[in-house]
Amino acid sequence: MFFSTVFVVRELVLDPTPVQVEQAQTMMINVAADTIVVNGDLVKFDGWYDDQSIKCTYQLASLTEKDSWSPRMNWHRQLRVRGEFVSISKKTNQYAFDYQAYLFANRYLGQFQIDEIEQTRPLPFDFRAFAHGLRSWAVARVEQRIDPKIGYLINGLLFGFRQVAFYDELSPFTQNGLLHLFSISGMHVYFFLGWVDWFFRRIGASFQYQIVPFFLCAFILTCFFGISSSILRAIFMYLLYWIGKESSIHLSSMDRYALVLAVCIVIEPRTLLQLSSQLSFAFSFFLLFMQQQPEKNWQKFLYAQMIPLLSAPLLMYLFFEWPLLSGGFTFIFMPIFDLVMLPLATFLFLFCPFSHIASILEYLLIMIMKISRFLLTNFPKMVLPSGQPPLLLVLCCTILAIWCLGKKNYLIFVVSCLLLPLIPRMVSPSEKVTFIDIGQGDCIVLQTKWNHEVYVIDTGGKVSFKKEPWQQRKTEANIMYSLVPYLKGEGIHRINGLFLTHGDTDHLGDAGALIQTIKIATIYLGKGSLNNQNVQKLYRTFGRQVPFREVTPGTAIGNKKKMVVLSPKSGKGENNDSLVLYTLFASKYFLFTGDLEQSGEEKLLEMYGHFPVDVLKVGHHGSKTSTSPRFIEALKPKEGIISCGRKNRYKHPHQETLDTLENYGVKVLRTDLQGMIQYRKGWQSERIIYLKK
Numbered sequence: 001m002f003f004s005t006v007f008v009v010r011e012l013v014l015d016p017t018p019v020q021v022e023q024a025q026t027m028m029i030n031v032a033a034d035t036i037v038v039n040g041d042l043v044k045f046d047g048w049y050d051d052q053s054i055k056c057t058y059q060l061a062s063l064t065e066k067d068s069w070s071p072r073m074n075w076h077r078q079l080r081v082r083g084e085f086v087s088i089s090k091k092t093n094q095y096a097f098d099y100q101a102y103l104f105a106n107r108y109l110g111q112f113q114i115d116e117i118e119q120t121r122p123l124p125f126d127f128r129a130f131a132h133g134l135r136s137w138a139v140a141r142v143e144q145r146i147d148p149k150i151g152y153l154i155n156g157l158l159f160g161f162r163q164v165a166f167y168d169e170l171s172p173f174t175q176n177g178l179l180h181l182f183s184i185s186g187m188h189v190y191f192f193l194g195w196v197d198w199f200f201r202r203i204g205a206s207f208q209y210q211i212v213p214f215f216l217c218a219f220i221l222t223c224f225f226g227i228s229s230s231i232l233r234a235i236f237m238y239l240l241y242w243i244g245k246e247s248s249i250h251l252s253s254m255d256r257y258a259l260v261l262a263v264c265i266v267i268e269p270r271t272l273l274q275l276s277s278q279l280s281f282a283f284s285f286f287l288l289f290m291q292q293q294p295e296k297n298w299q300k301f302l303y304a305q306m307i308p309l310l311s312a313p314l315l316m317y318l319f320f321e322w323p324l325l326s327g328g329f330t331f332i333f334m335p336i337f338d339l340v341m342l343p344l345a346t347f348l349f350l351f352c353p354f355s356h357i358a359s360i361l362e363y364l365l366i367m368i369m370k371i372s373r374f375l376l377t378n379f380p381k382m383v384l385p386s387g388q389p390p391l392l393l394v395l396c397c398t399i400l401a402i403w404c405l406g407k408k409n410y411l412i413f414v415v416s417c418l419l420l421p422l423i424p425r426m427v428s429p430s431e432k433v434t435f436i437d438i439g440q441g442d443c444i445v446l447q448t449k450w451n452h453e454v455y456v457i458d459t460g461g462k463v464s465f466k467k468e469p470w471q472q473r474k475t476e477a478n479i480m481y482s483l484v485p486y487l488k489g490e491g492i493h494r495i496n497g498l499f500l501t502h503g504d505t506d507h508l509g510d511a512g513a514l515i516q517t518i519k520i521a522t523i524y525l526g527k528g529s530l531n532n533q534n535v536q537k538l539y540r541t542f543g544r545q546v547p548f549r550e551v552t553p554g555t556a557i558g559n560k561k562k563m564v565v566l567s568p569k570s571g572k573g574e575n576n577d578s579l580v581l582y583t584l585f586a587s588k589y590f591l592f593t594g595d596l597e598q599s600g601e602e603k604l605l606e607m608y609g610h611f612p613v614d615v616l617k618v619g620h621h622g623s624k625t626s627t628s629p630r631f632i633e634a635l636k637p638k639e640g641i642i643s644c645g646r647k648n649r650y651k652h653p654h655q656e657t658l659d660t661l662e663n664y665g666v667k668v669l670r671t672d673l674q675g676m677i678q679y680r681k682g683w684q685s686e687r688i689i690y691l692k693k
Contacts, residue, residue: 177326461509532573622653
């Protein structure tokens with residue numbers, strides 16, 4: 001009752017005041033300089049206003065202004081700014097990253113878009129300013145004195161400052177389940193505090209004399225590492241272990257864990273809503289049941305598989321797949337990380353002003369990373385594509401696995417970790433047609449039962465506009481936040497056919513990213529599409545990796561379900577040459593028209609006359625150049641899907657198109673209003689609108 005009362009009161013005290021969005025206002029913002037990231041002409045950083053954390057963005061006006069942001073310590077200041085809080089929408093695709101939930105879990109007041117910086121002044125001194133200032137100094141030291149080829153690793157490994165380059169360079173580690181070595185484990189905390197403990201023991205200091213300096217060192221290290229729940233967990237766990245070792249206070253490992261969890265939740269009640277905290281506390285909890293210390297190497301290898309197996313249900317729920325070799329790679333790379341990389345990174349940070357020593361250490365670290373990446377990249381990627389099991393099943397599987405581990409029933413242990421989480425997808429098969437909310441573009445996924453055949457029509461893509469080199473931002477493809485999470489969440493690891501309707505960027509711009517992420521059997525194009533410049537570029541890049549096949553009217557693709565090509569006979573990959581597909585899926589007749597315009601619709605009617613259509617993918621995102629009254633009157637679709645972006649510059653869909661559809665009684669569904677739209681046939685047929693208006 002005491003804990004519950006403290007928890008509720010603490011949450012009420014910390015709960016931020018709601019803000020008015022999309023209204024211009026002037027604010028005083030304290031800048032956390034250790035969070036500043038400059039990407040092209042955009043600056044992002046965390047700040048605080050009236051003790052409330054906020055995410056801030058600021059668009060740079062010139063190269064000179066961009067250069068002024070590079071020395072981050074210049075911006076460890078308080079800014080008087082004018083701007084507005086932007087509206088953050090809910091996630092609009094199943095399994096996608098929920099930015100709104102992220103802001104809530106990390107207790108951000110909101111995202112503030114700065115239009116003008118009116119004044120800068122020194123930052124008032126307090127604990128938060130001191131902590132951010134110390135970490136800012138460390139990050140800036142690395143950026144100024146260490147080669148960027150390895151600087152990203154030093155900042156990510158030691159200080160938890162992770163930019164896009166950190167995740168790009170460590171993608172081979174991520175794909176093989178090793179990112180925990182570099183981010184969430186808090187392992188470096190034990191490493192450094194172990195050094196401090198060793199030093200005090202060497203000089204013969206008594207426990208009474210150690211307490212103050214030891215806690216002071218722990219506090220300074222916490223500031224350097226960044227005050228996050230995973231870091232606090234590691235710090236508190238080590239301190240309790242150290243106190244128990246040096247004094248007469250003895251706590252079991254479970255008691256220490258429970259006490260640390262309680263303290264962290266009292267400090268921040270939303271701790272367990274944060275992904276890094278969930279993983280950190282989960283792995284720490286699993287370690288409590290792995291107390292045995294094997295002696296032989298083969299026993300150590302088998303022992304190293306236990307934690308990855310025990311964490312498999314949770315990882316399947318969070319990331320929709322499980323790296324099969326994560327235990328083996330952890331066994332190999334853990335000693336390298338603990339005995340080589342951490343010491344080298346630390347010495348490089350300390351001795352970076354001495355060029356000769358620093359160059360040797362840089363060379364050694366760069367070589368280790370190159371060799372590690374080479375081995376992981378060239379080793380076959382082996383993952384178990386699980387999709388997302390229900391959370392209740394994940395909890396039950398984990399509890400059962402822990403019980404089996406205690407009883408040493410290893411067969412049921414493996415079954416509960418790897419097989420039971422897969423049952424829901426085996427017992428509830430369904431056909432699905434899903435219109436992904438890809439923004440301004442098209443992207444449709446068709447799945448047969450048990451995902452025996454999966455087809456994707458277009459991938460969407462961001463239309464880029466010409467910018468100066470200094471303005472260009474490094475960003476991931478849109479599908480990495482929409483289509484790819486959906487495919488992985490559904491347990492899809494192979495696409496039988498990718499249909500690219502024509503050569504516009506908003507239809508195939510992200511096809512390259514999809515090819516590099518998910519295995520694709522064949523790419524289908526309309527006849528003559530290879531004459532299009534964008535299609536040619538894609539073919540030159542990936543033509544040897546994936547077969548490209550031009551198809552003509554009458555071609556039927558698929559075994560379980562047939563995707564029939566209706567058009568074009570030939571073309572140049574332009575709007576009116578769009579690949580038109582017709583199929584019976586999920587008990588409904590679907591017609592997919594790409595960006596087909598009214599003249600192309602007329603040709604379609606001339607070739608095929610009237611044919612049944614239940615769901616029409618409205619051409620060209622609802623533009624007035626498509627969807628003629630005669631076309632709608634002839635086909636008589638019951639529903640029309642318009643795939644377009646929110647507040648898009650083309651003002652799609654046009655009112656003329658909406659009026660035509662309304663006049664003929666067609667129900668209109670739009671991805672900009674409803675988000676992802678899915679038709680499903682399992683035990684029954686249904687239509688699901690993912691985001692309620």
